[in-house]
Amino acid sequence: MDRHLSALQLARIIEVPAGARPYYKALAEAVRTLILDGRLAVRVRLPAERHLAEALRVSRTTVTTAYDRLREQGFLESRQGAGSWTALPDPAALGAEGPWIVPDDAGRLPLHCAAPPATPYLGDAIAEAGRAYHRYALGMGYDPVGVAPLREAIARRYGERGLATRPEQIMVTAGAQHAIHLVMTLLVGPGDPVLVESPTFPHAIDVARLRGARLVPTGIQEDGWHMDLLTGAMRQSAARLAYVIPDFQNPTGHLMGDAERAALVAAARRHDTTVLADETWAELALDDVGRRSPLAAFDTDGRVISVGSASKLWWGGLRVGWIRATAALVRRLALFRASVDIAGAVFEQLVVTHLFDRLEETRADRCRSLRASRAALTEALREELPSWSFTPPSGGGSLWIRLDAPVATPLADAAAARGVRIAPGPWFGVDGTLERYVRIPFTQPPDVLTDAVHRIAAGTGSYGYRPGEPLTPTL
Template structure:
């Protein structure tokens, strides 16, 4: 089924300056910006001219002229008698080079990575795990479901957050990414539609693409999720699977409120869809925000699956994550993962068991450290690059920055020449959009972030750097 956006929906998304003249050109530019920012996904049918004209209160001729301009520049594809769909022009028309690539050992400041150094509690947890480790020597050394003590600890944490959970509902994985990969492998197949946000976590997109799934992006707006757009995407695509990040969204930082979570769970029931919820950042509030229940709290029939991780709260080197689902689904996933690695490493699981006992201490530690780094990064950007726009999130680990031109990829090349690795917006999109955005993490110390912004400002002034030695491609470690 074709996806489409109605006249009132598109009118609400448009940001048209008051008194803009000529109006048709301002309208075309506003639609183009929505497409490039990923807020209006590619291959979505736009409303007929008369419907958008009625919604905007302008003449049909004005909208027709704007659509003609968008078609001329490659942002609309039209078929006689069938309608018009959003599109992207040839990359050369955007003035973009190939995506920035870099090696993993080049010594550049890693502003492409939203991952903190280890918690100060790690040495104590390591020592406790060393003490406990020999007791497991009498067994076979691995459990496809995870160490019972860790499954119980994760289940108890969900209970404390408002979602009663049994240990049988927890599968321990080798990081959240393995959990996402397992779920995509089990629940998505070639050609199956999978609803995702735009922007979103790049490695989840990779996992869906590996299965040959068809990605159905829904633009994430400046003010958060528009539930009618998510509802429409589920209905129009007939998707049976969605991957969403409602908790301090990566990379945007939004936090979905309880009303939105209830509406999302209701939409999943209405369209018989399963929602995979990435909670990697859920424990990382910086400011005082109203508490929200996990999305699973609104689930009545086992269609919300939660994925968690030790990486963002404690340390990425632990490579421990988990899936919360029905006990039956957990058993199916455990059988599936046996073709991959059989079980997560025992020692790291024991470390996380100890860290779980002190989760609130770690949250307080991260709140202080991330808060100082976030504020330092925001202040440095406002001083050095005042034309760039961003909203300071109440939690998470990054700023989603809107540039003054769609140059994120060439700017990343220029920054690399000055010692900084960046994560340009297209890494987080589906269709090559988001060139007007960068994700800048605040998981590094304040001084490192100030240094990075100084280099970034120099790169911005100097302009895009083209050519240069080829590097091995990598994707961001997020």
């Protein structure tokens, strides 16, 4: 089934400045911006010109002229009698080498990756794990679902968050990315539609592409998820799996409310979609946001699979993550895992088991440092790059920054030349969108972030652009 937006849905997200003239040009620019920002996905059928004109209360000629302009620019494709679909004039893709694997060759500040340093409690946990390690050396050392004490600790934590969980529902993995890979590889086949947010975690897109899946991006708006757009995309695409990040979404930082969570799971039940919920940042609320139930708390038939990780709370170098699912699916995943890596390292699992005993202390320490870094980054950006806009998230570890021109890729290149690696928006999107955004994490110390912003600001003129100056993109 074709994906489409109604006239009222499109009219609600179009942002045309008051008094803009000529209106058709401003309307075309507003739709083009939605596409480039990833808030309006590619290959979505737009409403008929007459219907959109009625919704916007303008003449049909105005909308027809705007559609013609979008077609000329390559942002709209039409077929007689079938309608018009959003498009891109020159879809881009990541290079073959991938931007995440880069040599540490010039001492660049690594702001392309939202990775906090190790918790100070790591040393004590390593010592405790060392004292218990010899007992596990008596066995084979292979446990595809993970060592029992860690599975019990993870299940207990889900219970504390309001989701009763048995250890049999937990599978320990080599990080969240490994968990996503296992689930998608088991459940998604070539050609299967997979719904993803736009923007989203880039490695989830990578896995779906490796499986030959058909990506179905649905845009996250400036104020978060619009459930009718998300569930409409789910229904229209008959998505087999939906990958979502409801807790401090990466990279936007949005937090999904309980009513939205309930609506998402209900829609997945209606349309027979499995939901893969990435909870990597769930423990790191920096402000008082109240209690949020895990997405799976709204599940009644085992279709929500949760993924978590030790990397953001404790340290990425531990390479420990987990999957929460039905006990039956955990058994299937364990059997499938035998063809991948058999089992995880026992010692690191024991370390994380002991770190769970210090979870509240770790959260308090981590949140204090992230708040200080968030404050330093926002202050530096507002002082040196005031024309860039962002909303400081209430949790997580990154700012999703809207530039005043679609220049994210050359900006990232210029920043790299000044010794700072940042992640341009297209890394987080599908089909070359999101050129007006960059992600800058606040997981580094405040002085590092202040220095990084100074370097970025100093390099913005190296490709003919300074923030606040108008720039006409080449189409």
